[in-house]
Amino acid sequence: MQKASNKTPTVFDVADLAGVSRGTVDRVLYGRxxxxxxxxxxxxxxxxxxxxxxxxxxxxxxxxxxxxFCCLIPEYSKGEYxxxxxxGFLEAAKDFSxxxxxxxxxxxxxxxxxxxxxxSRKILESSPSGVIMNAVFRDEVSLxxxxxxxxxxxxxxxxxxxxxxxxxxxxxxDPYKSGALGAYLLTARNEVKDILMVRxxxxxxxxxxPNRPRRHGFTDYVEDHFPQCRIHTIFxxxxxxxxxxxxxxAFARKNPDVHHIVMTNSRVFLLVDYLKKHPDPQRIVVGxxxxxxxxxxxxxxxxxxxxxxxxxxQSYSSLTSFAEFVxxxxxxxxxxxxxxxxxxxxxNFDNY
Amino acid sequence: MQKASNKTPTVFDVADLAGVSRGTVDRVLYGRxxxxxxxxxxxxxxxxxxxxxxxxxxxxxxxxxxxxFCCLIPEYSKGEYxxxxxxGFLEAAKDFSxxxxxxxxxxxxxxxxxxxxxxSRKILESSPSGVIMNAVFRDEVSLxxxxxxxxxxxxxxxxxxxxxxxxxxxxxxDPYKSGALGAYLLTARNEVKDILMVRxxxxxxxxxxPNRPRRHGFTDYVEDHFPQCRIHTIFxxxxxxxxxxxxxxAFARKNPDVHHIVMTNSRVFLLVDYLKKHPDPQRIVVGxxxxxxxxxxxxxxxxxxxxxxxxxxQSYSSLTSFAEFVxxxxxxxxxxxxxxxxxxxxxNFDNY
DNA sequence: CTGAAAGCGCTAACAA
DNA sequence: TTGTTAGCGCTTTCAG
Numbered sequence: 178m179q180k181a182s183n184k185t186p187t188v189f190d191v192a193d194l195a196g197v198s199r200g201t202v203d204r205v206l207y208g209r210x211x212x213x214x215x216x217x218x219x220x221x222x223x224x225x226x227x228x229x230x231x232x233x234x235x236x237x238x239x240x241x242x243x244x245x246f247c248c249l250i251p252e253y254s255k256g257e258y259x260x261x262x263x264x265g266f267l268e269a270a271k272d273f274s275x276x277x278x279x280x281x282x283x284x285x286x287x288x289x290x291x292x293x294x295x296x297s298r299k300i301l302e303s304s305p306s307g308v309i310m311n312a313v314f315r316d317e318v319s320l321x322x323x324x325x326x327x328x329x330x331x332x333x334x335x336x337x338x339x340x341x342x343x344x345x346x347x348x349x350x351d352p353y354k355s356g357a358l359g360a361y362l363l364t365a366r367n368e369v370k371d372i373l374m375v376r377x378x379x380x381x382x383x384x385x386x387p388n389r390p391r392r393h394g395f396t397d398y399v400e401d402h403f404p405q406c407r408i409h410t411i412f413x414x415x416x417x418x419x420x421x422x423x424x425x426x427a428f429a430r431k432n433p434d435v436h437h438i439v440m441t442n443s444r445v446f447l448l449v450d451y452l453k454k455h456p457d458p459q460r461i462v463v464g465x466x467x468x469x470x471x472x473x474x475x476x477x478x479x480x481x482x483x484x485x486x487x488x489x490x491q492s493y494s495s496l497t498s499f500a501e502f503v504x505x506x507x508x509x510x511x512x513x514x515x516x517x518x519x520x521x522x523x524x525n526f527d528n529y
Numbered sequence: 530m531q532k533a534s535n536k537t538p539t540v541f542d543v544a545d546l547a548g549v550s551r552g553t554v555d556r557v558l559y560g561r562x563x564x565x566x567x568x569x570x571x572x573x574x575x576x577x578x579x580x581x582x583x584x585x586x587x588x589x590x591x592x593x594x595x596x597x598f599c600c601l602i603p604e605y606s607k608g609e610y611x612x613x614x615x616x617g618f619l620e621a622a623k624d625f626s627x628x629x630x631x632x633x634x635x636x637x638x639x640x641x642x643x644x645x646x647x648x649s650r651k652i653l654e655s656s657p658s659g660v661i662m663n664a665v666f667r668d669e670v671s672l673x674x675x676x677x678x679x680x681x682x683x684x685x686x687x688x689x690x691x692x693x694x695x696x697x698x699x700x701x702x703d704p705y706k707s708g709a710l711g712a713y714l715l716t717a718r719n720e721v722k723d724i725l726m727v728r729x730x731x732x733x734x735x736x737x738x739p740n741r742p743r744r745h746g747f748t749d750y751v752e753d754h755f756p757q758c759r760i761h762t763i764f765x766x767x768x769x770x771x772x773x774x775x776x777x778x779a780f781a782r783k784n785p786d787v788h789h790i791v792m793t794n795s796r797v798f799l800l801v802d803y804l805k806k807h808p809d810p811q812r813i814v815v816g817x818x819x820x821x822x823x824x825x826x827x828x829x830x831x832x833x834x835x836x837x838x839x840x841x842x843q844s845y846s847s848l849t850s851f852a853e854f855v856x857x858x859x860x861x862x863x864x865x866x867x868x869x870x871x872x873x874x875x876x877n878f879d880n881y
Numbered sequence: 882c883t884g885a886a887a888g889c890g891c892t893a894a895c896a897a
Numbered sequence: 898t899t900g901t902t903a904g905c906g907c908t909t910t911c912a913g
Contacts, residue, residue, distance in 0.1 A: 885911090887911100888908090891904105897900075
């Protein structure tokens with residue numbers, strides 16, 4: 178009676194076939210301790226002929242290992258983009274709690290490099306099993322990444338990345354393309370005259386501008402397809418809704434022909450007061466990202482189109498794929514995971 | 530030294546606190562064998578005070594249980610809608626293979642009730658742990674569902690459902706809304722005159738017409754928003770590409786003003802030959818579902834818009850959530866999972 | 882109706 | 898460098 182043939186092979190079967198002990202098999206599988214080249218080969222071949230796949234449940238049960246994952250992301254206020262990211266990470270961690278995965282999220286100030294550095298130092302100290310971050314401060318992120326590499330700690334990027342680095346995984350949209358898509362949606366409907374692009378005041382102040390590629394995607398598309406079209410830009414302060422109203426009204430007074438409005442950051446919702454107060458049947462407004470307030474604006478017919486993807490889903494799958502790699506050793510299918518961009522209108526925004 | 534307080538509680542802790550043995554705890558947890566009411570209560574209270582959560586890995590390891598899931602779906606040819614569904618099921622099964630889940634997919638002929646009945650009989654015989662199906666033949670599906678209920682076998686629906694039944698889960702889009710979305714996309718761009726709706730000959734032959742709700746969503750939208758607009762219908766035979774060409778050409782000859790074309794089934798790709806042969810800059814074509822051939826048509830600029838969602842992803846999550854419920858006992862968040870409808874244009878179809 | 886005990890497949894500490 | 902062995906937490910006979 179052949180036992181091995183019938184049921185899925187175990188370490189035991191492998192050890193038998195290779196003529197070694199279970200312990201040795203384990204050693205070659207996970208590279209713990211030294212194994213002679215010869216035995217190594219024998220074990221490896223036994224594994225492949227038996228088509229052995231370790232039982233993850235048994236493994237999980239036996240090793241009371243705890244996995245600590247650290248995320249390093251921008252701090253945020255309620256309802257902002259990174260809150261959704263945060264939610265996705267939390268959910269992923271919950272779904273992996275049976276693998277005793279602990280999650281620690283560190284928040285840095287996007288306007289303060291020092292806070293990034295300080296937090297990265299803390300993370301290094303806690304020697305986690307993996308790190309996920311976004312890449313705003315080019316130099317500091319690189320430095321941090323190199324330190325992680327030295328300690329053998331794998332890391333992944335969300336949202337944006339630094340191509341030269343040896344990251345395990347990246348999840349994000351192609352920001353340039355998303356900008357172009359926004360331009361397409363803004364201009365496809367009817368005759369375009371000029372376009373108003375509303376930006377945030379802080380963009381003009383500090384150098385780290387995460388929205389630049391998206392903006393370029395937008396402007397390039399417009400230049401290519403509507404060379405005669407001019408893009409006006411005004412800057413508003415997210416904290417100052419009255420000021421926003423004034424800026425917008427002033428612009429409209431001076432440029433009564435401009436009916437196309439875009440915001441390439443995630444905060445079109447900042448315009449709702451203005452849009453509500455000054456209805457314009459010819460107006461088309463395009464924004465980005467599925468913040469609740471943006472969705473509300475779409476529902477209310479104030480914003481026509483949102484270019485987005487599930488923000489929280491993106492961070493969710495970032496952490497789950499990364500954890501599967503680190504804990505279960507599953508190689509991700511693609512290193513760069515470009516998330517699909519959804520188009521949201523009032524016709525299809527529910528169930529989103 | 531308190532052991533229990535520090536680490537996550539185990540059956541052992543529960544048994545201790547309740548003053549019974551591990552076996553008994555197991556019995557009350559999973560209702561195997563009889564337990565006196567009194568002990569039952571004790572165990573239950575111990576569980577809740579300790580906040581005990583069974584370790585799924587240990588459980589999985591100890592019970593060499595195998596789970597058989599059966600899917601009952603329409604048979605298909607290469608490249609058709611249900612092939613994508615099939616793929617999603619297969620992938621889900623692979624990802625759950627560590628839970629020793631076996632998957633058997635049964636295929637019935639959509640034009641032949643008897644084949645549905647026959648296959649449902651086979652499934653009943655194999656007494657699976659769960660069944661997933663779509664609901665085309667109302668009466669027969671209900672009958673089958675009741676038999677499953679009798680045997681205590683849980684079942685889930687994909688794509689469409691029968692509301693009255695006691696299914697565990699449903700995954701699908703709202704077909705009516707998807708039709709309306711298609712109509713919106715077809716008509717939003719520019720002046721609509723009349724619309725050509727292309728349907729499949731078989732639709733007119735047999736009664737089970739899975740596309741009716743979507744079609745109604747489409748026509749209702751058009752009637753509401755463009756009452757003067759007439760929807761012409763022609764029927765083509767999917768097997769007969771020459772005939773299709775002729776039908777289309779004949780229609781175009783008679784109705785040179787009609788530039789808006791829609792197919793509410795998943796096969797707009799059947800029109801590509803015609804569309805390629807007779808270019809029309811004013812033309813707008815809208816289709817449904819992300820078959821590869823449809824995506825090709827979008828890439829080639831022959832079809833403007835596709836209303837869809839990831840077909841295979843839908844079946845994937847159908848099986849995974851269902852399996853999580855059956856195997857791990859995780860209650861799904863929503864019983865009815867309405868999948869979001871994506872809008873695909875040439876600007877955003879890559880990475881889909 | 883309840884308890885005791887032998888594993889499930891793997892890991893890790895300890896010997897050799 | 899390699900083998901041995903005691904568990905990980907739970908399920909499941911088999912006795913009682």
